[in-house]
Amino acid sequence: MKQKVTAVFDIGKTNKKFFLFDKKYKEVYREYASFEEIKDEDGYPTENLAALQTWLKELFERILHHDKYIIKAINFSTYGASFVHLDEDGNPLTPLYNYTKEIDSNLVDNFYEKYGPELELTRTTGSPKSGLLNSGMQLYWIKHTKPEIFKKIKYSLHLPQYLSFIFTGIPFSEYTSIGCHTSLWNYEEKDYHSWVYKEEIHKILPPIVSTETSVNMNYNGKRVKIGVGIHDSSSALLPYVRSVKKPFVLVSTGTWSIALNPFSDVPLTNEETEAGCINYMRINGKPVKSSRLFLGNEYKLQVAELAKKFNVDEDYHKTVKFEYDAYFEIIKEFQYCFRWKSFSDKNMPKKTSYSYNTFEHAYHQLMIELAKLQVLSIKRIADTQEIDRLYVDGGFTDNDLYIKLLSHYLRGMKLRTTKASLGSALGAAIAISDSKLNSKFLKKNYALKKHVPFIIK
Incomplete structure (x- = not known):
């Protein structure tokens, strides 16, 4: 058969x-x-x-x-x-x-x-x-x-x-x-x-x-x-729109980290436009307000420099897990330390400078600063609405510090990660299908995982 x-x-x-x-x-x-x-x-x-x-x-x-x-x-x-x-x-x-x-x-x-x-x-x-x-x-x-x-x-x-x-x-x-x-x-x-x-x-x-x-x-x-046919970014968003009934923001991470809000009916403001927000479009013509951050590219450049400076293997960063003590030590008297290479930001110093003597500490500092930028990018497109659901897919779902810090800084949002290697292809299949997706779709097909904020000591 x-x-x-x-x-x-x-x-x-x-x-x-x-x-x-x-x-x-x-x-x-x-x-x-x-x-x-x-x-x-x-x-x-x-x-x-x-x-x-x-x-x-x-x-x-x-x-x-x-x-x-x-x-x-x-x-x-x-x-x-x-x-x-x-x-x-x-x-x-x-x-x-x-x-x-x-x-x-x-x-x-x-x-x-x-x-x-x-x-x-x-x-x-x-x-x-x-x-x-x-x-x-x-x-x-x-x-x-x-x-x-x-x-x-x-x-x-x-x-x-x-x-x-x-x-x-x-x-x-x-x-x-x-x-x-x-x-x-x-x-x-x-x-x-x-x-x-x-x-x-x-x-x-x-x-x-x-x-x-x-x-x-x-x-x-x-x-x-x-x-x-369908544009790949809109296609990757479709399985979420079809299976999640409550408003959400999806952050698709990779070389670019793109935060997408498919529930905003308000036109872009001048302020949002100047901050780099753009629109994509849903399959029915409705706008998807989005904010882009060159996160993966910047991460790659900075991590390569850290690996050289601390004389560790170039893939060592993948083994580093979140440490509460390192985090607490950094935020006690927090200062911005990294000068970005792919974009500029009002908080960044004239040159990169920190006094840590371990890769782990410097890496925690880097991820705190990148996570703060990511939070700004998400708030930029979601703050006018009471959206309490956040989905993250792509390469950074495997980064323990990124996920824990995002969950911490956005404590009012329910954070879930998904694995969506078939994202845009699956969206294209769904676009021409008559079948309805239920709320368990992401769990079954996207390895949906819930995350809770760490406890502040």
Whole structure:
């Protein structure tokens, strides 16, 4: 008897993953791939779109005729800030431009002069000035620097929707891709920003549909439900939104630590915008207020320096557990000691300086300072509401000091950690499913763990 499954392509910049999930969202099959980058016309490294397309189609064709599985549905989760520009025959007109590629700063300045002021545009679109990381800027850039190409564009598709288009031939736009720091969307008007209409860019953007939309079709002789794709950050949030009934904040940790509040209906304020808050979008178009901290990157740099200074193994930090005595000694006459390398902060000294003679003490000092920054980041997006639930996923869930300090500083919140290695793929499977998730879903699928604050002696 063949097993009915949902297939998901989960496309990261480095790793391309393929999963099959059963009806209870348990992973039953996976495959990974990665491709050498190619170069665009300026010699800048970028995704090998042709290789990706070939892999998608060949793998799906093979699994479609697998003797163990019946694919009932397929969906796509990918990184954002990336467009595929199609001609009238549905073929890509340009490389998939890398969002780290720098473009002429004069062009960007010209855009903000025309449609700014910058703070107001950032606030209403929930997108800070970030070059091509604002995918709307890519459309503006192509229109004004490659007009001959722009004239040939029939549709510009966000990457998740392009993957769906490969299988359906139907062009769509959907909320989570539009809403991820693109500068395209006016969160107050709940429509494309006026600059999009003034530049006539809306003409090449396909109709907007809900992220839960799917197309039922006969694909190579098999009946399959094909999703329209989803942006990976919004996808990772979805299992929480569907299974937790009370308001919460999710902190997704890694190189970036992103605090997400999917329950804020209030537009960003100027103060929040200046503090670096941005918006993502839920699958129904509602905003997700978020605050970013370059936590993992800073942690990596500082820990490498500590390891050198105290002459310990570079992985030694992973063995250090929270010690109450060390914590108490540091906070008794607390002073900020670390100068950050990836960002600036009003409390940081001119240079890193501390008088500890053990790695453990210096490490506790580092984690106290980073935890205080993380708490500020969380409060920034949650303080106007009485949210008492906090979920943390990603790499820092294994860091004993980070979790204990967060639990201590946010004593009024119930802190739970989850292991969500399948986060964005699982979200994509859930997005096109009709089944409801119950409150035990995170416990069963995400290794949910409760944490209580340590007792103050």
